[in-house]
Amino acid sequence: MIIAVDGPAASGKGTIARALAAHYRLPHLDTGLLYRAVGVAVARAGGDADDEDAAERACNFPDALMDDPELRGAEAGSLASRVARHPRVRAALLARQQAFARQPGGAVLDGRDIGTVIAPDADAKLFVTANIEARTDRRYRELLGKGDRVDREELREDLVRRDERDSSRDAAPLLQSATAGLIDTSDLSVDQAIAAAIAMVERQRISD
Ligand code: CDP
Numbered sequence: 683m684i685i686a687v688d689g690p691a692a693s694g695k696g697t698i699a700r701a702l703a704a705h706y707r708l709p710h711l712d713t714g715l716l717y718r719a720v721g722v723a724v725a726r727a728g729g730d731a732d733d734e735d736a737a738e739r740a741c742n743f744p745d746a747l748m749d750d751p752e753l754r755g756a757e758a759g760s761l762a763s764r765v766a767r768h769p770r771v772r773a774a775l776l777a778r779q780q781a782f783a784r785q786p787g788g789a790v791l792d793g794r795d796i797g798t799v800i801a802p803d804a805d806a807k808l809f810v811t812a813n814i815e816a817r818t819d820r821r822y823r824e825l826l827g828k829g830d831r832v833d834r835e836e837l838r839e840d841l842v843r844r845d846e847r848d849s850s851r852d853a854a855p856l857l858q859s860a861t862a863g864l865i866d867t868s869d870l871s872v873d874q875a876i877a878a879a880i881a882m883v884e885r886q887r888i889s890d
């Protein structure tokens with residue numbers, strides 16, 4: 683069984699994807715980390731994230747970079763969304779994501795284009811969203827918990843900018859696939875969001 687989970691930044695898609703993976707005993711891939719790794723690799727090489735050649739070269743990042751705590755920060759998120767606009771970067775990361783999706787037994791992947799590009803044939807597709815205030819609050823608390831000093835207003839603007847860039851780009855923009863089930867987590871607790879996600883996956887599996 684392949685489960686595709688897409689949605690904007692801090693919507694709760696990662697939390698839902700991890701919970702679904704545990705529930706169905708499937709491996710999980712946070713595809714945003716791949717783009718974050720490329721973004722951080724470009725910056726460390728002294729390159730420009732907006733330069734497609736530099737970003738493409740950074741797709742050969744070492745595996746160990748995936749575990750680097752810097753990938754979880756706000757700066758890496760912005761760099762990721764800049765390199766993610768380049769078609770050659772998306773192409774370079776495609777095979778790895780599809781191989782993960784198609785492993786025997788299935789997998790859960792979360793990102794922006796899983797249900798539309800990476801695994802359009804997924805057995806279940808969720809589009810997870812939440813309003814901007816809820817998403818800002820969540821990301822703010824997350825970063826504070828990690829000891830990062832952040833300005834809430836700056837964080838909010840960063841999320842808005844990133845959503846806008848991700849939704850308006852030509853290559854695999856963030857959009858809700860017609861066959862994806864919508865989960866708005868704005869007023870849901872984590873447990874409620876997970877329960878809603880499992881119920882939706884069950885409905886989609888049965889209707890197949
Ligand atoms: O965790 P958060 O939602 O903040 O971001 P992420 O999922 O780690 O993704 C970081 C950036 O990578 C996004 O803003 C997108 O630009 C890009 N991305 C993408 O284009 N396609 C994906 N499948 C996953 C992430």
Ligand code: CDP
Nearest residue numbers: 692693694695696697820867870871872875
């Ligand atoms: O992966 P994505 O960036 O979409 O979001 P996440 O990392 O799963 O969630 C961001 C934060 O929101 C986490 O700290 C969650 O505990 C929290 N949260 C949530 O995911 N879902 C709710 N319904 C409420 C809070």
